[in-house]
Amino acid sequence: MSRVAMLGIQHLEQCLLIEARSDPHPWGRINWLRSLRDDHCLGYWDEGELLAISAYSLVLDEVSLLNIVVDTNSRGSGVGRHLLIEGLEWMQQFGGHRCLLEARVSNTVARALYRKLGFAEDGIRKKYYPLGDGFEDAVLMSADLPLL
Template sequence: MVRPGADADVAVAAGIDALVSDQPWQPDSLSRYFNHESHCHALVLEQSGDVWGFLIYVLVLDEASVDNVAVLPEAQGMGYGRLLLDTALQQMQALGAVRCMLEVRESNVAARGLYEKRGFQLDGRRRDYYKTAEGREDALLMSRRW
């Protein structure tokens, strides 16, 4: 089940992000999304009473930006990221968004495939945007319109 995120979900979301991200978000950075401050939104995926993943985004006027998606490692590849993204895109559109943007690591083939299947197209790249254990990696800029 996907539901709106709440303040009580921040610590769990930060823990999930720490498991799956080279540069995890800190709880204080996530809290504005989960408190729905100033155009910020959070969705959580809950299974059997536990949070298994989350998606955060910002909506300003008619443009949205997906800022992070994370799913527990043991739950990846089961369609939960797709469920979070589809729910967020429906919510964005219902709130008046006509465009959604995001950035993704060039090496994240699974996420890129998901975004492409959901109508996102490559707009450009940010060279050496992400830190990696070996150095730096490009961010691919993608967007879709309704």
């Protein structure tokens, strides 16, 4: 059985393990530590195993999706979609009415997921992400909550 529930500091090492093997651009210990302590972090478990992690912040009624990572072996089976939908429903309970996010221009899978959930691409933030010796642009996306 699967469930979505809050992540806490006690999940730090598991979050780092998942992103180390699943995210080409890992967030790292300091960011996860800060987010697990200060933001809203939710995980997706199946049969007791943590398969995906996500982090959200809230300023007034604006939710920012800070990060979402699905373990490599669990990709492509709807886990990311499920976690994001429940995560944003969760954030609505705290007053979120709109969600903003950024994705690497090259991250076509994430962009497809967000578009499928109703996010619009609003613009480009030039050279936002470090990439090798240089930088990569970010796509800015947004959607009203609840998602359609």
